[in-house]
Amino acid sequence: MNRKLFSMLPKVDDILGTQEVSSILDTVSRVIVLEAVREEIEAMRKAIAEGVITSEQEFKDLLSGLYGRIIYKVRDKNDNKLKSVINCTGTVVHTNLGRSLLSNEAAEKLSELSRSYSNLEYDLFYGKRGSRYSHIEYIIRKITGAEATIVVNNNAAAVMLVLSTMAKEKEVVVSRGELVEIGGSFRIPDVMEQSGAKLVDVGTTNKTHARDYENAIGEDTAALLKVHTSNYRIVGFTESVSLDDMVSIGKKNEIPVIEDIGSGVLIDLTKYGLSYEPTVQESLKKGVDIVTFSGDKLLGGPQAGIIVGKKEYIDKMKKNPLTRAFRVDKFTITALETTLKYYLDEEEAIKNIPTLRMLTKAVDQIKVDVESLKCELEAIDENKLLQYSTANVYSQVGGGAMPLERIPSYAVEITSKNISINNLENMLRKVEVPIISRIYNDKMYLDLRTVKSNDIDKIKQGFIQVLKQIEGELS
Numbered sequence: 255m256n257r258k259l260f261s262m263l264p265k266v267d268d269i270l271g272t273q274e275v276s277s278i279l280d281t282v283s284r285v286i287v288l289e290a291v292r293e294e295i296e297a298m299r300k301a302i303a304e305g306v307i308t309s310e311q312e313f314k315d316l317l318s319g320l321y322g323r324i325i326y327k328v329r330d331k332n333d334n335k336l337k338s339v340i341n342c343t344g345t346v347v348h349t350n351l352g353r354s355l356l357s358n359e360a361a362e363k364l365s366e367l368s369r370s371y372s373n374l375e376y377d378l379f380y381g382k383r384g385s386r387y388s389h390i391e392y393i394i395r396k397i398t399g400a401e402a403t404i405v406v407n408n409n410a411a412a413v414m415l416v417l418s419t420m421a422k423e424k425e426v427v428v429s430r431g432e433l434v435e436i437g438g439s440f441r442i443p444d445v446m447e448q449s450g451a452k453l454v455d456v457g458t459t460n461k462t463h464a465r466d467y468e469n470a471i472g473e474d475t476a477a478l479l480k481v482h483t484s485n486y487r488i489v490g491f492t493e494s495v496s497l498d499d500m501v502s503i504g505k506k507n508e509i510p511v512i513e514d515i516g517s518g519v520l521i522d523l524t525k526y527g528l529s530y531e532p533t534v535q536e537s538l539k540k541g542v543d544i545v546t547f548s549g550d551k552l553l554g555g556p557q558a559g560i561i562v563g564k565k566e567y568i569d570k571m572k573k574n575p576l577t578r579a580f581r582v583d584k585f586t587i588t589a590l591e592t593t594l595k596y597y598l599d600e601e602e603a604i605k606n607i608p609t610l611r612m613l614t615k616a617v618d619q620i621k622v623d624v625e626s627l628k629c630e631l632e633a634i635d636e637n638k639l640l641q642y643s644t645a646n647v648y649s650q651v652g653g654g655a656m657p658l659e660r661i662p663s664y665a666v667e668i669t670s671k672n673i674s675i676n677n678l679e680n681m682l683r684k685v686e687v688p689i690i691s692r693i694y695n696d697k698m699y700l701d702l703r704t705v706k707s708n709d710i711d712k713i714k715q716g717f718i719q720v721l722k723q724i725e726g727e728l729s
């Protein structure tokens with residue numbers, strides 16, 4: 255250890271007084287700048303103490319990069335931690351990347367509402383207290399044909415509220431083949447237990463018959479539950495009881511039928527080449543008493559859990575104390591209302607709701623974007639550090655919907671002789687607007703199905719940054 259170097263360490267106040275650092279203080283809180291300066295000086299002190307640097311020359315080299323490191327650190331600390339990223343994975347409803355994007359109109363409504371008072375719980379007609387749920391009742395009923403509706407924070411909360419209201423300390427019959435786990439820790443059996451309902455699972459993993467439900471029905475049965483197996487399929491020697499049959503078993507025994515339909519599809523997507531997913535309207539038409547679904551999966555709206563069905567049950571849910579705990583805020587309501595209005599005209603929904611627009615985007619359109627991005631990346635990469643081509647790929651729906659669906663798509667394919675593809679992927683995740691890509695067989699793919707046209711420029715900026723970094727590492 256060279257002790258003399260300690261005395262050469264700059265003082266915090268001296269650094270704060272320099273032109274480079276004091277200019278950041280105009281835009282960034284002093285607390286953050288001070289912390290960054292202290293940490294960087296401490297890092298140098300540690301390097302001396304551990305004998306990583308021993309000569310004056312080494313010290314000077316380290317010192318010369320100090321301001322750059324401080325400024326980088328300040329930016330890193332000051333940036334919002336939750337930020338926009340570019341989704342080049344081709345998975346449209348990507349739960350880790352925030353699921354559905356909102357339309358421009360919904361975003362504008364959100365922005366406006368966030369800066370003004372609203373009639374959230376105020377009845378403008380009578381001039382007295384109103385209900386926050388009233389604003390979206392009309393549109394949800396209009397689109398789904400439901401008698402009544404209530405909206406909560408997400409579909410997991412919706413399932414819990416429904417069971418707690420309709421089946422607390424009673425039995426709910428559900429098929430063994432439908433005891434699903436939806437990512438994270440959402441497991442149907444756990445949610446049911448939390449709600450106070452008692453789970454009675456019937457049938458086997460691959461086969462459940464109508465008589466299984468009938469045999470399980472007893473004095474304590476409060477409901478039959480159907481859970482849409484959104485994120486997996488049981489294939490082969492299988493049998494499940496159709497919704498129609500469940501409804502007639504329910505009717506015969508005077509027991510309500512509840513369906514957790516998961517994704518909340520409101521239009522028949524087979525017309526657009528996607529596989530069949532049951533719609534909310536169909537379930538209600540078949541006579542299901544209560545249907546629950548997510549707002550931010552295939553519906554393409556904000557995070558929400560939507561409950562539709564018979565008024566007698568929904569009215570009870572409104573009085574359940576859990577409703578207060580699960581209640582949605584004004585942002586959810588306005589984003590959902592704006593999104594749902596598009597569904598009054600199917601064409602408008604496909605055109606304006608980003609999730610639906612991306613899912614139905616023609617591969618030829620994606621090809622045009624991919625070819626042009628490939629050429630632009632080649633032009634940026636003057637020293638040919640990476641190799642670019644194009645490839646047929648498959649996009650996915652995501653969000654635990656249509657698990658087997660493979661939507662033909664097109665992507666920029668990138669390989670590298672200079673750095674590992676994992677390293678490249680890592681670097682792209684750390685640029686100013688992070689680029690999330692997909693790796694397969696040691697190649698990188700940028701599927702542009704999930705990329706907005708105004709993000710193409712940000713992809714180029716990201717590559718410029720990364721190419722500089724690679725060049726630095728190679729030299």
Ligand SMILES: *Cc1c(COP(=O)(O)O)cnc(C)c1O
Pocket residue numbers: 408409410411436440481482483484485514515516517547548549558559653654
């Ligand atoms: C996704 C899903 C849920 C959970 O919905 P969230 O809105 O994420 O809470 C519940 N049930 C099914 C069948 C689902 O597909």
